[in-house]
Amino acid sequence: AKKQGRNCHFWFDASMENEIRFRNQLETGIRRGLLQREFVPYYEQQVDIDSGELVGFEMLARWQSEQLGLVSPEIFIPVAEEMGVITQLSEQLMEQAFADAREWDESLSLSINISPVQLRDPWFAQRLLKKLIAANFPPARLEIEITESCLHENIGLVRSMITSLRNQGVQISLDDFGTGYSSLEQLRHLQFDRIKIDRSFISELREPTGRARIVEAIIAMGRGLDLPLTAEGVEDQEILAALRAMGRLKAQGYLYGKPEPAEKVRQRLAAQGKL
Numbered sequence: 001a002k003k004q005g006r007n008c009h010f011w012f013d014a015s016m017e018n019e020i021r022f023r024n025q026l027e028t029g030i031r032r033g034l035l036q037r038e039f040v041p042y043y044e045q046q047v048d049i050d051s052g053e054l055v056g057f058e059m060l061a062r063w064q065s066e067q068l069g070l071v072s073p074e075i076f077i078p079v080a081e082e083m084g085v086i087t088q089l090s091e092q093l094m095e096q097a098f099a100d101a102r103e104w105d106e107s108l109s110l111s112i113n114i115s116p117v118q119l120r121d122p123w124f125a126q127r128l129l130k131k132l133i134a135a136n137f138p139p140a141r142l143e144i145e146i147t148e149s150c151l152h153e154n155i156g157l158v159r160s161m162i163t164s165l166r167n168q169g170v171q172i173s174l175d176d177f178g179t180g181y182s183s184l185e186q187l188r189h190l191q192f193d194r195i196k197i198d199r200s201f202i203s204e205l206r207e208p209t210g211r212a213r214i215v216e217a218i219i220a221m222g223r224g225l226d227l228p229l230t231a232e233g234v235e236d237q238e239i240l241a242a243l244r245a246m247g248r249l250k251a252q253g254y255l256y257g258k259p260e261p262a263e264k265v266r267q268r269l270a271a272q273g274k275l
């Protein structure tokens with residue numbers, strides 16, 4: 001028993017040590033990556049279901065790390081938030097994304113994801129507008145995506161931020177809708193421009209489960225509040241057909257293609273005469 005205990009103890013230490021080592025490696029890598037500008041925007045197509053037209057792109061961050069290869073935002077965004085460098089990281093990505101999107105047809109919008117940590121900065125809206133002006137990118141083509149978790153804290157600050165951005169023409173979307181706890185009251189008061197229905201609901205449209213009803217209910221609610229809707233995670237024709245029947249939606253997902261780097265987007269748009 002003693003031996004087993006010791007083994008157990010040893011195992012515990014080793015895994016903790018590995019975890020700490022990996023975490024340190026990530027933090028060092030992220031600092032380096034910021035200096036070397038290793039963070040790059042990828043873009044996912046957004047399509048109007050009724051017309052089939054491409055209407056814009058969502059920017060999704062990728063880390064092209066020298067040591068680790070292409071790293072998912074689900075790994076590095078939470079670490080960057082805890083390290084206090086998420087604003088710097090996001091602003092590097094914005095600069096690239098505004099420069100990329102400025103070359104696209106002006107009918108195409110650009111969506112960017114904003115972390116709740118960024119929204120705690122009272123100067124967020126001012127900094128963003130300054131970046132837009134510096135990049136000569138029209139605010140009306142920009143959409144920012146915030147999640148319901150932003151709404152728990154400091155609702156007054158978030159509301160005034162939304163107001164000043166909207167006054168400049170920036171659109172505000174509520175991302176991952178249905179996974180958090182926003183109340184109808186918040187939806188009514190916060191003046192969003194769009195609701196994005198979370199992928200977890202959309203993926204279940206393949207089968208006649210109860211979730212199809214949830215999607216229908218979210219759509220009915222959005223329409224009741226005069227809010228346009230986007231379905232995320234549209235993976236196949238079956239899901240698309242179900243959504244098309246519900247009418248007047250935008251969609252994005254692997255059916256239209258995986259997120260791709262700026263150069264691929266340029267080629268795609270050139271082929272469509274949208275550059």
Ligand code: C2E
Pocket residue numbers: 044059060061072073074077090093113114115175176199232233234235252253254255259
């Ligand atoms: P999200 O905003 O909900 O973005 C959608 C995620 O779903 C993306 O993952 C996208 O690649 C993936 N996806 C799109 N279509 C499909 C589909 O049909 N099927 C499946 N299975 N997945 C699909 P990604 O790029 O790994 O991003 C993950 C999350 O990281 C994003 O979720 C977003 O919350 C966050 N994120 C990405 N870029 C940024 C950023 O620049 N700033 C911040 N704060 N967060 C970011």
Ligand code: CA
Pocket residue numbers: 058113145175
């Ligand atoms: Ca998003």
Ligand code: CA
Pocket residue numbers: 175176196198232
């Ligand atoms: Ca989302």
Ligand code: CA
Pocket residue numbers: 176198199232
């Ligand atoms: Ca999501």
